[in-house]
Amino acid sequence: MANQNEAAARAAVLGRLWGALAREPIPGVVGRAVSADTLVVRLADGRHLRGPAPAAAPFALPPVGLSVELDGAPHADPAVLLAALDAGPHTARLASELANSVANLALARAAQPKPDGGPPALVRYAYAGHAAGNGLADLEQCVVDGHPLHPLCRTRLGMSTVEVRRYAPEHRPLVHLVEYEVPERDWLSTGTPLPPRLLVHPWQVEHVLDRYPQLKPTGATVPGRPLMSLRTLALRDEPGWHVKTAVDVQMTSAVRIVSPAAVRNGPVVSALLADLGRRAGIGVLREVSAGAVIVDGQPCRSLAMVRRQVPVPPDGALLPLAALAAPSPATGRPILTEAVDRGYRGRPEGFAAALVRLLLPPLLRLLHRGAALEAHGQNTLVLLRDGRPHRVYYRDIGGLRLSPARLGDAPTLHGDLATDDPEALRTKLFAALSVVLGELAATLHRHYGTDPGAVWRVAGLVARDTFRKLPPGNDDAAALFGPTLPVKATTAMRLAADPLADLWTALPNPLAGLA
Numbered sequence: 001m002a003n004q005n006e007a008a009a010r011a012a013v014l015g016r017l018w019g020a021l022a023r024e025p026i027p028g029v030v031g032r033a034v035s036a037d038t039l040v041v042r043l044a045d046g047r048h049l050r051g052p053a054p055a056a057a058p059f060a061l062p063p064v065g066l067s068v069e070l071d072g073a074p075h076a077d078p079a080v081l082l083a084a085l086d087a088g089p090h091t092a093r094l095a096s097e098l099a100n101s102v103a104n105l106a107l108a109r110a111a112q113p114k115p116d117g118g119p120p121a122l123v124r125y126a127y128a129g130h131a132a133g134n135g136l137a138d139l140e141q142c143v144v145d146g147h148p149l150h151p152l153c154r155t156r157l158g159m160s161t162v163e164v165r166r167y168a169p170e171h172r173p174l175v176h177l178v179e180y181e182v183p184e185r186d187w188l189s190t191g192t193p194l195p196p197r198l199l200v201h202p203w204q205v206e207h208v209l210d211r212y213p214q215l216k217p218t219g220a221t222v223p224g225r226p227l228m229s230l231r232t233l234a235l236r237d238e239p240g241w242h243v244k245t246a247v248d249v250q251m252t253s254a255v256r257i258v259s260p261a262a263v264r265n266g267p268v269v270s271a272l273l274a275d276l277g278r279r280a281g282i283g284v285l286r287e288v289s290a291g292a293v294i295v296d297g298q299p300c301r302s303l304a305m306v307r308r309q310v311p312v313p314p315d316g317a318l319l320p321l322a323a324l325a326a327p328s329p330a331t332g333r334p335i336l337t338e339a340v341d342r343g344y345r346g347r348p349e350g351f352a353a354a355l356v357r358l359l360l361p362p363l364l365r366l367l368h369r370g371a372a373l374e375a376h377g378q379n380t381l382v383l384l385r386d387g388r389p390h391r392v393y394y395r396d397i398g399g400l401r402l403s404p405a406r407l408g409d410a411p412t413l414h415g416d417l418a419t420d421d422p423e424a425l426r427t428k429l430f431a432a433l434s435v436v437l438g439e440l441a442a443t444l445h446r447h448y449g450t451d452p453g454a455v456w457r458v459a460g461l462v463a464r465d466t467f468r469k470l471p472p473g474n475d476d477a478a479a480l481f482g483p484t485l486p487v488k489a490t491t492a493m494r495l496a497a498d499p500l501a502d503l504w505t506a507l508p509n510p511l512a513g514l515a
Contacts, residue, residue, distance in 0.1 A: 007064050007076075009105035009154075013098060014078040015055050015062030016151040020491035022056035024505045027088035027495055045086055047071045058435075058487075058507070059148055059442035078102065078151060087495050094494045097155050097250075104154035107161065108144050108170040115332040122317045122338045122384060124329075136310065136381075137225040137234040139319035141169045142326040142335065146228075148377075148439050150252055150490045156230075158249040159203065167203055169226040175233060176221040177245065178205050183214055188299050191267025191289040198293060199305050201231060201245040208248055208302050215293065215303070228320060228378050231256045234310070242285075244306040253490060254500060258304035261415025262398055263290040266306050268411045269397045276371055277394065282362035285310055285395040308395065316385035318393075321436055322377030325443045334443050343387025348448040352440060353458045355382065355389045359436075360459060361466045362392065363429060364480075368470045370406025372425040374399035376432040377439065401428045406474075426479045427486045427504060434485040434507065441510075453510060460514030481515035484508060 021041050022032060031042035034053050041049040051068035054060055067074040068081060075081035079099035082091060118124065121142060125135035146153035156164055165171045177199040187196035199222055200209060209215060224233030224243065231247040246258045266287035277284040289307040292299035311318065324336035331337070336351065344350035359382075363375055373379070373394050381393040397417070404410040405420040419425065437459055441452035460481070467477040484506035493503045 004064070005106045005109045006102070008109060009102045010077055011062045011064050011066040012105060012145060013102050013151050013153070014066050014068065014076065014081070015060055016149060016153065017078045017082065017098065017491065018051055018062075018066075018068055019056045019058060019060070019149065020151060020489070021049065022053075023487070023507065024489040024492040025503065026492055028086045043085065059439050061446070090495050090497075090499070094491070097152050097157065097494060100157055101152045101155040103161070104156055104164055104168070105145065107164060108146075108154060108168070111165070111171050112144055112327070113329065115328070115330060118330050120330050120338040120342065121328045121335050122342065122387060125319075126317045127313050127315055134225055134234045134236065134239065136318045137169075137227060139317065139323045139326075139335070140227045141172050141225070142329065143228055143320075143323055144170055144326060147252060147490075148322075148325070149435065149487070152252045152490070152494065156249055156251050158207070163203060167201075167226060168230055169228055173226065174223055174236065175226055176202060176223050177233065177243065178202060179218045179220040179222065180209070180215040181218050182293050186214065186294045187291065188263065188294055189289065189291045190264055191287065194289045194291040194307070196291075198291060198303060199243055199245060200303075201247050203247055203249065204245065204302065212293070212295070212303065228322065229256070232308075240310050240312045242308040242310055244308065246302050246304050248302055253493060257301035258290075258292070258306060259301050259398075259415065260292065260299040260304075261417070262306065263292045263299050263304050264414045265397060265417060266290045269400075269402070269413070269417065270308075272411060273366075273371060273373075273394070273397065273400075276366060276369060277362065280362040280365040280369070282366070283311060283391060283393040285393060287397065310395075311383075311393065313383055316383050316390060318381055318383045320378055321380045321382060321440075324377075324382075325439055334447060336440075336443060337447055339384055339387035339389075340448075341387070343384070348444045348450050349454060351387070351389075352444060352450075352455050355440070356437070356455065356458045357462050358382070358389045359392050360433075360462045363433070364463060364466045364476070365470065367425060367429050367476055368406075368474065370403035370408075370410075370425075372401040372403075372428040374428055374432050375436065377436055379432075380436065399428070401425050422474060422476075423479075426476060430480060431486040431488055431504065434487055456510035457514065460511050463511070464515060477515065481511050481513070482509060483512050485511070 028044045030044050033040045039053040055062040067076040079095045083095040125138040180198045182196040223236040232244040235241045247256045270287040274284040286309045292304035340348045340351045379396045383391045441455040444450045445452045486504045489503040489505040
């Protein structure tokens, strides 16, 4: 079984890497061509990569045993394949990250219990009757494979295998945050004031806290369940509250600290968004308080936390959009199939249309108003009642962009949140939507045989109607219905000198011509 999980993990990561080689601006790639079902990637040094074109398609599920040929030599291991290429000075770095992703994805798959035939996930983890109020955590922990396009979907550099099992959400642990007393002179609190007590992730305690002897453990711990991001936890004894912690571990592309900008922006910006969201038709999870230890005159990104308030609805199941494609513990099929069966009598088109009609209008209204949300599958939540989409929510302000010019009265913003560049605003939202809608269409097609274009046609109708009701004044509609949609070039970013600077690539837009 271990060998099967490792082979499946290699294929899953290789498929994502092959997709990146097919579409992203990868150093050393100078040409691409498709003949029948074979994709050929031409390299600058004269060599060629050959492999199945369907496996490079976004959201493809590559078969176990997938391999890509480099000048006739087959490669099934993505790290070995990448190391054999000349993709610039950071090739070895990415190869190491790919190996880590494969290892942790194999662990994740090995940890998944077999389908138990019990109640559907949307029933067993619904809020009504769920005593701990953490059905959201249960549903987030159903996500096994992580990001659907990123080859580093399970990279956790800095964590040992034991630590991954101890702290990662797909292993379903209970994690005890450790409370530290902070000298009052060294404490910064924003939003609703927090006492000088820092909740620290136990990994951070073991690997970072010895550098800061001025912090003293109080002896108290706070139990929580890790959400998809690992470093954010649902507090077991405080339903309705999440805590984001700093963990100096690279997960996917970034080390998951809590930046000084996040500490300063969180309460102010989330309050602004909550107000805008009420009018636009989307709930925003408030970052009510944040705190950080001051080191050398600045908030320390390794010693910070954010407290986020989370809705606890009286009934229904609240889950991230990414969890819709995750396997149900009851059947092993995607959780969205439970919604289709329960709410739409097995008619997937009805579910897709209802979700799109709930999701798109508020996001486009907010963009028009000046708030471009990074509404990808981890940040965007949907409340399902009897399988039917009832309300959408957004969380995590770190990746969004705000336009002071469009807003007219923006608060003081720290870091890179502020921009009046319309292309930057649209790219932030449209790139997230291209993944969310693309994964929805691909999952429905895979399990029901539905036409992927049907999801996009509904999206086109909904977007067109939403734009028609908005005041004129920008070209957002023309951009959304243009020939291409942006997608973050996550692999190219990891090969760049600055691996955190956003890079984008373009995919053919299924909405083109639907305006």
